[in-house]
Amino acid sequence: MEKLVRKIGLVAHDAMKKDLIEWALWNSELLMGHKFYCTGTTGSLILAALKEKHPDVEWDFTILKSGPLGGDQQMGSRIVEGEIDYLFFFTDPMTLQPHDTDVKALTRLAGVENIVFCCNRSTADHIISSPLFLDPTYERTVPDYTGYTKRFENKPVVAEAVEQAKKRKRKK
Numbered sequence: 294m295e296k297l298v299r300k301i302g303l304v305a306h307d308a309m310k311k312d313l314i315e316w317a318l319w320n321s322e323l324l325m326g327h328k329f330y331c332t333g334t335t336g337s338l339i340l341a342a343l344k345e346k347h348p349d350v351e352w353d354f355t356i357l358k359s360g361p362l363g364g365d366q367q368m369g370s371r372i373v374e375g376e377i378d379y380l381f382f383f384t385d386p387m388t389l390q391p392h393d394t395d396v397k398a399l400t401r402l403a404g405v406e407n408i409v410f411c412c413n414r415s416t417a418d419h420i421i422s423s424p425l426f427l428d429p430t431y432e433r434t435v436p437d438y439t440g441y442t443k444r445f446e447n448k449p450v451v452a453e454a455v456e457q458a459k460k461r462k463r464k465k
Contacts, residue, residue, distance in 0.1 A: 296326055297429040302368050302380040303331040303339060304360060304399075306390060309383035310335055314342050316381075316414050320421050321346055329354045330371050332364035365395035369402045378433065379409045381417050407436055 301324070305313040317324060317339050324343075329352070331339060336356040343352055358364040371377050380403050390396055403410035411417045425431045 297427060299327045299426070300376055300378045301327055301329050302371070302377045302382070303329055303335055304365070304368060304380070305335045305383040306385035306388065308385040308388060310338060312414055313381065313383045314339055316383075316417055318342055318346055323421055323426070325350055325352075327353070330357060330368060330377055331355070332357050332368060333359035333362070335360075360395065361390075361392040365392060365399045369399050372399075372402045372406050372408060375406075375435075377408060379420065380411070381420075382410065382412055383414065383417075384412045405436070407433055409433070 303313065303317070313335065321343055325347070329336070329339075331337075331354060333356060336354055340352060340354045340356070343350070357367040368377070368380075372380065380399075382399070382403075384396070400410070400412075409420055411420055420426060
């Protein structure tokens with residue numbers, strides 16, 4: 294039987310990077326063989342630490358841009374595309390983030406796509422120790438948003454907008 298490969302996002306605010314690195318090192322045996330997507334600095338630091346602890350292991354890391362430089366959006370895009378099953382995002386609850394809107398959007402997408410999401414070490418410990426983490430039969434429920442995406446089907450929105458545009462006169 295082929296080994297289960299989870300697709301894991303790793304993100305940490307500056308004050309939480311050390312905590313996420315320590316968590317990854319502590320759980321390195323459980324993390325071996327999985328696919329990782331990480332924002333820039335966080336991913337580079339974690340990968341360096343894992344390579345130092347396990348120099349003979351081939352780690353599968355995709356390093357995105359730094360969070361405030363677009364990495365949060367890149368991570369969100371991967372969540373929407375189904376490329377991430379788990380998001381371990383160690384947030385700093387004591388510091389206002391200059392890219393807080395990006396962080397909020399990433400958190401929202403994790404909820405929209407129903408992926409496993411945690412924002413601190415205690416939750417991460419519980420997730421990785423869950424029997425479901427390594428259970429090859431477990432698959433998350435992917436929400437069906439068909440009703441939402443088709444909400445304008447058979448409605449005259451475009452025709453009404455075209456008519457309204459024809460009625461308006463452009464001022465010169």
